[in-house]
Amino acid sequence: MKTMTTISCFKKLLLLASILLLGALAFIYSGIYPMGADSKHFPATYWVLETLREQSIARAAKDIVVPDNINASTRLLAGGADYNDMCASCHLKPEKSSSDFSLGLYPVPPNLAIKHDDHAHSDDENTEDKRRFWIIKHGIKASGMPSWAPGHDDERIWNMVSFIKRLPDLNAQQYQVLTARKKGDTGHH
Amino acid sequence: MKKLMIHSMALLATAFIASTTLAHDPSEHMTKNEEPKCAGMDHSKMDMTDPVAQAMMEQCSMSGDKQKMDMKHSQHKNMHSSEKDKESMRMKMKANHDSHDEHQH
Numbered sequence: 496m497k498t499m500t501t502i503s504c505f506k507k508l509l510l511l512a513s514i515l516l517l518g519a520l521a522f523i524y525s526g527i528y529p530m531g532a533d534s535k536h537f538p539a540t541y542w543v544l545e546t547l548r549e550q551s552i553a554r555a556a557k558d559i560v561v562p563d564n565i566n567a568s569t570r571l572l573a574g575g576a577d578y579n580d581m582c583a584s585c586h587l588k589p590e591k592s593s594s595d596f597s598l599g600l601y602p603v604p605p606n607l608a609i610k611h612d613d614h615a616h617s618d619d620e621n622t623e624d625k626r627r628f629w630i631i632k633h634g635i636k637a638s639g640m641p642s643w644a645p646g647h648d649d650e651r652i653w654n655m656v657s658f659i660k661r662l663p664d665l666n667a668q669q670y671q672v673l674t675a676r677k678k679g680d681t682g683h684h
Numbered sequence: 685m686k687k688l689m690i691h692s693m694a695l696l697a698t699a700f701i702a703s704t705t706l707a708h709d710p711s712e713h714m715t716k717n718e719e720p721k722c723a724g725m726d727h728s729k730m731d732m733t734d735p736v737a738q739a740m741m742e743q744c745s746m747s748g749d750k751q752k753m754d755m756k757h758s759q760h761k762n763m764h765s766s767e768k769d770k771e772s773m774r775m776k777m778k779a780n781h782d783s784h785d786e787h788q789h
Contacts, residue, residue: 569742571739572742661736669736669740672743673720673739673743675743
């Protein structure tokens with residue numbers, strides 16, 4: 496009698512799983528999901544995606560070794576021009592609070608020109624550097640953040656990390672001086 | 685009639701493409717090469733142990749060297765031109781002297 500009840504319960508669970516799977520497939524193929532970047536996620540969906548992203552990055556970046564001279568002035572100078580060319584249109588710069596990209600992308604790209612004490616990903620600066628490096632190098636799926644690894648070696652990416660670390664401290668004049676790329680310097684190897 | 689339709693479609697497509705290129709501020713997507721604007725920097729307020737200040741000084745000293753070089757170059761050119769002026773003056777004086785010699789009474 497007990498065995499019969501267990502089989503019946505298992506059948507019900509299988510039926511429920513099948514219904515859910517078919518329902519999910521029907522939802523996917525129906526095309527009713529709003530795919531537009533101007534349609535926001537539910538808070539629960541956002542939490543799931545954000546947690547998935549942060550846990551994945553933390554795991555992937557944990558063995559990265561941060562260079563000893565990450566704070567060197569030469570790295571700041573080398574990374575500044577690249578940041579201005581490759582990142583500033585989305586991640587902004589001193590005295591610029593929005594752009595076409597920062598307004599239109601979803602999820603909204605973080606403004607790296609201001610301090611985010613209330614939303615820090617890690618208290619440890621070393622861990623934060625590893626995280627920045629991994630994100631610049633590998634990018635983030637379906638977020639608009641590209642992988643810069645093709646065409647940019649690790650040294651060049653560390654230079655950008657060095658600049659991003661100090662970016663919230665810079666005023667507009669300091670930013671202009673540090674990011675100025677002289678005539679003839681295309682920034683490419 | 686068919687030709688007119690094709691021309692109209694092509695014109696509309698061109699107008700549409702042109703309008704989409706104007707949708708963004710072009711400066712957002714331009715890679716600009718520019719000199720660092722170092723004028724007005726107050727060096728006395730800078731903490732020279734800070735990598736930001738060191739990087740700024742390095743950047744500005746590089747552009748300063750270029751300005752010095754430009755200045756030296758222009759001074760060199762001026763020196764050359766002043767020597768040329770002196771030479772032409774000497775030639776003129778000599779010519780005048782010769783002509784006076786010819787007209788000696």
